Amino acid sequence: MAFRLRSFSRAFHSSRSVRGGGGLFGETEVNEPGGRLFGEAIRKPGERRKLFDWEVPYIGTLVLAGVMLGFGLNSRPNMSPQAWAREEALARAAARGEE
Template identity: 45%
Template sequence: MLLTSSIRALPAGRPLTRLRSVRFASHDAPHFNEPTGMLFGEKPPPPGFRRIKQPWENIWYYGMYGTMLIGGVLLYFKPDTSIQTWALKEAKQRMEARGEKYKYEPSSH
């Protein structure tokens, strides 16, 4: 399908032999960074000095862990909307309306 639509798109005077040299969806090879042995490509600071944080790092830490904390709290307090809970509540209401007991009580046998 792609080849036929490309042939139709060619100008009338263009020879079809030229079509074989056209490369579709091609690109250069991905760039490869040589490994340096440094963590994240950063040189370790000299002894007695601390690593200087970049301005975006604190925003990322607070945003990532804050979102996880808020998500955990919201998940913990999420209302129970399962079908089993609804069905148990509905069955209890219907059995009470008919005058039946909904809890199992073993017989005296």
């Protein structure tokens, strides 16, 4: 058992080298400063990125939720204590005949 753990550890650490190489998971790919982020291909100037199938409904849901929150939060009634006190003061002043 100890031999297996040592060999696993050796293989794991060798696979994490800077340049990649054999190791436990085979040859590794290294992203260098001019390389690809998240494994995406480098596009030519003016070429658009192809969206995945899940991205369009996800972005649409986020936009719809933002619109609903914006509309809903702006149209809610004013329930602050200051608004209640103002309405109460105006109602009491109107009851006494003052304005």
